[in-house]
Amino acid sequence: MSTAELRERARRAAAHVVDPEIPVLNLVDLGVLRDIRIAGDTVEIDITPTYSGCPAMRVIELELELALRAAGIEKFRISTVLSPAWTTDWLTAEGRRKLADFGIAPPAGAASRRALFAADQIACPRCGSAETERLAEFGSTACKALYRCRSCGEPFDYFKCH
């Protein structure tokens, strides 16, 4: 197998690994997969955590290992890199569409550094209404906040800008 073929095979394997907490997004959609290099006969993969304390990272690493083995790749090294820090700007367009289809509002706009007194205006992923309100800054996972649509009345998750 050529280097390019091996790399492509590893990429396809990684694209099968999904976020255990948002199972419609794979590692490529999320931007968690940072790099794949081939060093000799070894596949070197860099992944980056979304949040420092994201409990899904260990599971993702394990799943990635299983996916690589299932693809017949035995020699690999998975490294966690912190820099540059993951940002929701890395979510792919495909990833954003999948999120919305799944009922999670994708991050609105680019990540900003503003801290105090900032609030995002979010459209409802179900009916599209902009009449929404934030119920809680932190939702079911660190990366999400909980919102409610005032038009259709449905609560929904919002994938926060980060």
Next chain:
Amino acid sequence: MSGTCEGAAATPALQDYTLRLADSALILGHRLSEWVGHAPLLEEELALGNLALDLIGEARSLYAYAAEIEGEGRSEDDLAYRRDAGQYRNLLLVEQPNGDFARTTARQLLYSAFAHPFWRALAGSRDEMLAAIAAKAEKEAAYHLRHAGEWLIRLGDGTEESHRRAQAALDELWPYTGEVFERDAVENRLIADGIAPDPAALRPEWQRSVAAVIAEAKLKQPTYGWMQSGGRSGRHSEHLGHLLASLQFLQRAYPGASW
């Protein structure tokens, strides 16, 4: 990935400094985790748990790096679970008990208003690893600051009772805010090397953030008086020992246990 440090002489200072940051993150993370199962409402249950996760995640990266700098084969777990209170280097502010929700919120505001600009400044460190950890932590601290700020405003500008409690919390915790901006030989060394930011330079931004929230919350800023100090040299309040007794129980009872 490994960081850079300028010469062997800087190594003990860098390790000490990294441990301080790790200890503050772990102890505050543990304090917040004590709320899980006890928070005043479900949303806060999730929020406090998430804040705790961020902080413990930051602590893990920092401990792993401190262990790597030390180079004696200790792990992040050894550093977290096998050091006693006198060896901990965290800020006194973060070990203060949760008290009521107002106290926890005020503590979070006072810490995060510092942590946010601190991590931003450290992200420009000449030490690559600290810079990388800081760049992640800065984003997390921004949320923590916003969250604590919004809650303190609700409490301060809420009922008579919530106002009274919020003011009491600020008054109680204020003497622990001086230590945050102290510098000692370790910091002076690393500041000179371009590795650590000067905490005193972050004070104006901290002051602005805290004052903005206090004003909006219709609370009174406590006056600067005598300030507590000692966390950096291992002189802690009695509370840290109790916290560690809970945090470290398993590794003390079953040394080396893993799963």
